[in-house]
Amino acid sequence: MKQPSHRARTLTAPDSPCPDEGGPARLLPSGRVSVSSAPSGDPTPVAVNGELDFASGRRVRDQLGEALAASAGGLELDLSGLTFCDCAGLNVLLELRHRALGQGKAVTIQAADPAIVRLLDLVGVQELFSPPQARCAEPRRREPVTLAPPKPGTPPGVDVQHARFPSLLVSEPA
Secondary structure, X not given: OOOOOOOOOOOEOOOOOOHHHOOOOOEOOOOOEEEEEOOOXXXXXXXXXXXXXXXXXXXXXXXXXXXXXXXXXXXXXXEEEEEEEOHHHHHXXXXXXXXXXXXXXXXXXXXXXXXXXXXXXXXXXXXXXXXXXXXXXXXXXXXXXXXXXXXXXXXXXXXXXXXXXXXXXXXXXX
C-alpha cells in the first residue's frame, strides 16, 4: 500500500498523538484578545490587543461589528497591541472594512505593531486601511530601486536581480 509522502497535523500539544493514530488530540490554547472602544469621537477609536486568529476571530468580528454599528462615521483602529494576526484575523479586518463601506463608513488603522504592518504590506491591503486624505494626497516620490550586480558565476542569459525597496509605511508612536 502506497504511503503518503507527508502527514497533516492539527496544532496540538507536542505529546498528543495524531487523531488518525487513535489517540485524542488536545488543541493548543489560543491567544487572548481584547477589543476596547471609546465612543467619544467620530470616527470611534477602537483598540485591539492580543492575538487575532481563527479561534478569536468570531468574537472579535462581533465586537468590531457592534462598535461599527454604534459609530457615526466609522472606526479608527489601534492595532499597536496586536501581537499576532493570522489569515483568519486578516479576514476579520477585511470583512469589517467591507461592512463599513456598505454603511457609508470608513475603517482606518492609526497604529499597528510592526509585524501587523508587515502582514498588511505583504498581502497588499495596507492602503485600504489608510485615512482617505492619505490616499488622495499627491503620490509619494519613491526612492530609486538599488540593484545589486550579478554574482560571479551566474550562467549567461540568466538575469538575476536583487532589489532593496524602502519601507512603505512609517508608523509613529501615539
